[in-house]
Amino acid sequence: MKNEFYITTTLPYVNAAPHIGFASEIVLADVRARFERLQGKEVIFNTGTDEHGSKIWQKAQEERMDTQAYVDSYAAKFDELKEMLELSYTNFIRTTDENHKKAAQELWKRVDANGYIYKKQYRIKYCVGCELEKTDSELIDGFCPLHPGKELEIIEEENYFFKFSALQEKLLKLYRSNPEFVVPNKKFNEIKSFVEMGLEDFSISRLKSKMPWGVPVQNDDTQVMYVWFDALTNYISTLGWPDNQENFQNFWGTVESPNAIQIAGKDNLRQQSAMWQAMLLAADLPTSKKVFINGFIGVDGQKMSKSIGNVISPAEMVERFGIDGTRYLLITKGTFGEDNDISWEKMITKYNADLANGLGNLTSRVVKLSENLNLEIEKKDVIFEENNIRLMENFDVDKVLENIWLIVREDNKYIEDTKPWELAKKDEVKFNKVMEKLINDLNLISEMLIPFMPETSEKIKKALKTKERVILFERIK
């Protein structure tokens, strides 16, 4: 059994503050990383920031900031999530890091050496009104929707292209031989049919004269890499590839035995499970082992957006629910892979029901009842049983929490049925026996909570030991 575990989130693009969708992705990855550590694995958990590309460059220009200073400030904002959500990532890669740029250039070189890169004239449609490039899908009747009637300029530009089309068969073979390559299955079907329909080569460079903010293309001063080609490389540059082969093989894996787990939002299905895999195949590198695709979070039945004004930030959640409350709510928002709908109202209800009234109140009851006892806590060898391990490995983490909460309910009922506060006065033997079960159950709960709510897990253990009254989660409103 391989002892090294590698998991990575996608790298958020630094043109906006961290939002809750990414927070949910990274918390899920964190739960998995902590779980694997508990199982005795050596874990590399990667995240970071994607910092190149025209949008960032333009934004920095608008704000009259030095581009590097601009991305530095955003990278810091994302790194703040580590403390804010008590994340345990081991690597934080920035695509402006020197070693990353070198890795991206090396990957380019290998893909090129294998004949998957070529140069061609590329025609773009440019709206003078917006001063922006437009794709056909953005146009209505051939005009920019914001400037109807204004003719679009056709600009010819020479760019490098990636022969995505030539990798269709290899990708399909990868999918065929790994029936769970993308989870959930419906997302896998979607990407399979996308690849089956045929692939179009895509441009992987930009003219430096128009947009200098990118990794330079070697041996061609006029071009920089298109942001996706550069950004995707982070998953291996973070491991020290190409220099550190040992680290790379241990964690990313080998062609025979890939080892890397990726988690991404559904907007990244194509990039992660097709484009990136094709790039790896084109360079004769091992592919990922599995790509987990998460759904989107909606608020009150609507898409989260600035114009609607319903954006919820992780910082706001932490302010209201605390770190572990926020982690709990993000993990239990719904089935992995589905779109989930949240609202403040629903979150407060769930927080009060599960955390304050459920786990928190049970802890208070047990701690108070055990005040004058000194019982030995049983050491459990097995914390997670087979079926929970399977659920964890499939990112059905909300179901594992449901299983933990079954114990919470069972114990509340058990207290009701056995009435330990009465037993304490008249039947010490029985009282001890009842309390033994309750204390051991609560201890088991605290062990199982380590990957999900590390701080709460500690608090419960401490309360069981010191018998000091503890409010784990204050009721809201």
Place this chain on the structure above:
RNA sequence: CGCGGGGUAGAGCAGUUUGGCAGCUCGUCUGGCUCAUAACCAGGAGGUCGCAGGUUCAAAUCCUGCCCCCGCAACCA
């Protein structure tokens, strides 16, 4: 005939792969308890599983048609 997802109790969701008494949380009603964070426990009410056909001993689940909602439509991170 562009692609995909969804329509299950007042609300939010699971169950559909592999057909077998329709389940969970919240809310609501009634009762109980007092160790506990006005928390906890028991019981009840509440659903023609979007609509119409079909297959089957049996359909939320499989097949056909239709209606409604929501995303995406490739170089947009």
